[in-house]
Amino acid sequence: AIRITQSPSSLSASTGDRVTITCRASQGISSYLAWYQQKAGKAPKLLIYAASTLQSGVSSRFSGSGSGTEFTLTISCLQSEDFASYYCQQYYSHPWTFGQGTKVEIK
Amino acid sequence: EVQLLESGGGLVQPGGSLSLSCAASGLSFSSYAMSWVRQAPGKGLEWVSGISGSGVTTYYADSVKGRFTISRDNSENTLYLQMNTLRVDDTAVYYCAKAYGGVSDGKFDYWGQGTMVTVSS
Numbered sequence: 001a002i003r004i005t006q007s008p009s010s011l012s013a014s015t016g017d018r019v020t021i022t023c024r025a026s027q028g029i030s031s032y033l034a035w036y037q038q039k040a041g042k043a044p045k046l047l048i049y050a051a052s053t054l055q056s057g058v059s060s061r062f063s064g065s066g067s068g069t070e071f072t073l074t075i076s077c078l079q080s081e082d083f084a085s086y087y088c089q090q091y092y093s094h095p096w097t098f099g100q101g102t103k104v105e106i107k
Numbered sequence: 108e109v110q111l112l113e114s115g116g117g118l119v120q121p122g123g124s125l126s127l128s129c130a131a132s133g134l135s136f137s138s139y140a141m142s143w144v145r146q147a148p149g150k151g152l153e154w155v156s157g158i159s160g161s162g163v164t165t166y167y168a169d170s171v172k173g174r175f176t177i178s179r180d181n182s183e184n185t186l187y188l189q190m191n192t193l194r195v196d197d198t199a200v201y202y203c204a205k206a207y208g209g210v211s212d213g214k215f216d217y218w219g220q221g222t223m224v225t226v227s228s
Contacts, residue, residue, distance in 0.1 A: 001169070032213070034214040034215075036152075036215075038152075043202055043218035043219065043220060043221060044144075044152065044202075044215075044218055045218075046207070046214065046215060046216045049207065049214045055216065087151060087152050089152075089154075089213075089214070091212070091213025091214050092213075094157070094166045094213075095154060095166065095167070095168045095169070096142070096154040096157070096213045097154065098151060098152040098153065098154065099151070100151050101151040101152070
């Protein structure tokens, strides 16, 4: 199975900050990577797919980049509603696998 | 509007069985692959199993292979997960998730609210 290593596991930031989360795949996955946001007690929400394509309705504060084995999610100007957990997921080959998650907390 | 509604969760003893359902509405159900994704308390997301739109092709995580069976009834717009020989580490919220694209896509654009499965003696 393809392993996805996500970092950091948590971070503290302030409203207005720029935040970057990284995922590394154990083998090349082209651009078959998605990012999700999950708030406490809620289902995940798709933010970005194909590494850099913004899902309809998602704020342009979110952006994704990368291909092959290294990927990043950037939140350009953190807002209060962005404090949540974020997960990356590869869908290049079965079994689909998720990163361990990053919890973005208020500083 | 797409809606996914899971049911069937509960408390079961180790070694027991449980069957989950996910009723879908607002979509052409047979056109999309579906998956089950779980989340143990305080932990991250784990993909469990997936099924093609036709139901012909199924996939499983190694952790559940041989114990869980995914199926779907396209005439009833319902996804199922039969879970046998349950273990304590199967305790989790189980989400059903709709694939974004076609019959074998692996990114998920709609999720249910989840149903809790607790395996404990």
